[in-house]
Amino acid sequence: MSDIRKDRLHDHYVLIAPERMRKPDTLGNTAVGEPIDDCPFCEGHEGMTPPEIYAIRSNEANAMHWSVRVIPNLYKAVQIELDNHSDIDGMFESRLGLGAHEIVIDTPQHDGRLSTMKVTQISDWLQAISERISDLKADKRLIYASVFKNHGTSSGATQFHPHTQIIALPVMPQSLLKRLERGLQYYRRHGRSRLEDILVNELKAEVRIVSKKGTFTAFCPFASSYPFEVMIASTSESTSLYKLNRDDIGHLASLIQEVFQRLEAELGNFNYNLAFDMAPLNSNFENEPFMPQLEKYYRMNIRIMPRIYRLGGFELSTGIFINPVAPEEAAKLLRETKI
DSSP states (O other), X not given: OOEEEEETTTXXXXXXXXXXXXXXXXSOOBOOOOOOTTOTTSXXXXXXSOOOSEEEESSSTTSSOEEEEEEEOTTOSSBTTSOOOEEEETTEEEXXXXXXXXXXXXXXXXXXXXXXXXXXXXXXXXXXXXXXXXXXXXXXXXXXXEEEEEESGGGTOOOOSOEEEEEEESSOOHHHHXXXXXXXXXXXXXXXXXXXXXXXXXXXXXXXXXXXETTEEEEOOTTOSSTTOEEEEESSOOSSGGGOOHHHHHHHHHHHHHHHHHXXXXXXXXXXXXXEEOOOSXXXXXTGGGSTTHHHHXXXXXXXXXXXXXXXXXXXXXXXXXXXXXXXXXXXHHHHSOO
């Protein structure tokens, strides 16, 4: 039986439809590797990339023996050198493509995955992202940073070597702006963060919990847009990755590793998108009303979105996702799987 559910965090509906599992080729899309001889992200090929912006390493820059490297994206969508200039001509508004587009090379290992990387390596990856977000925040022209990871061709990945992208912009996504507005309204009514209340209710219900480490909980959201979608959130008041201390980073790294081990035990080397949902970098005329109490009502989280079910015209035209796997069933399978 189908179930129409409301995602109260993102303010949209999801259609949980187990009957769709009977549709041919419903679940699939395994990520496949490629030869490493010409991979610019592999250790020993540092000269094939632009000079690094940041690295965790044991020797000089742009050489071997590193844990994580951050480089400018060679095929960047935005340029940091541009002015923050906008132009309005009647109904047509545009601005120069100012921004930062960076690549975080997660590991020297070409076939490394979050399920197989050591916890210390995942901690280094998180630390590198944290350092870059903190540094980009110092540029007051930049208002928002998107941090995401694509794995497999169905996710949009064009490079197999594990990497993460950071795109910082002088504008805010309207979806996040609306979420800030709703979050502040919720806090003023209830005195609590909306995500905090969602997490408290998930912990009480238990049926969608996957695992817990420290203050972090991994769960399949009540209104999951994707089959086997997992969200990681914390009970602590953290709005961004750079706000976490070393212990927090360690717990988060350990939980990420475990979640991916459980997901791969069920799905194999699956295609996915991973996104860090973090607070804006700086304020501008759009988000300024929502910034003073941000620490009170906004909570960072991580969404892991398996791309194992093809989206169609219904999803693209309505914004309502069809999910053929109930999150309760997904969480049960992930909890009980052997790793």
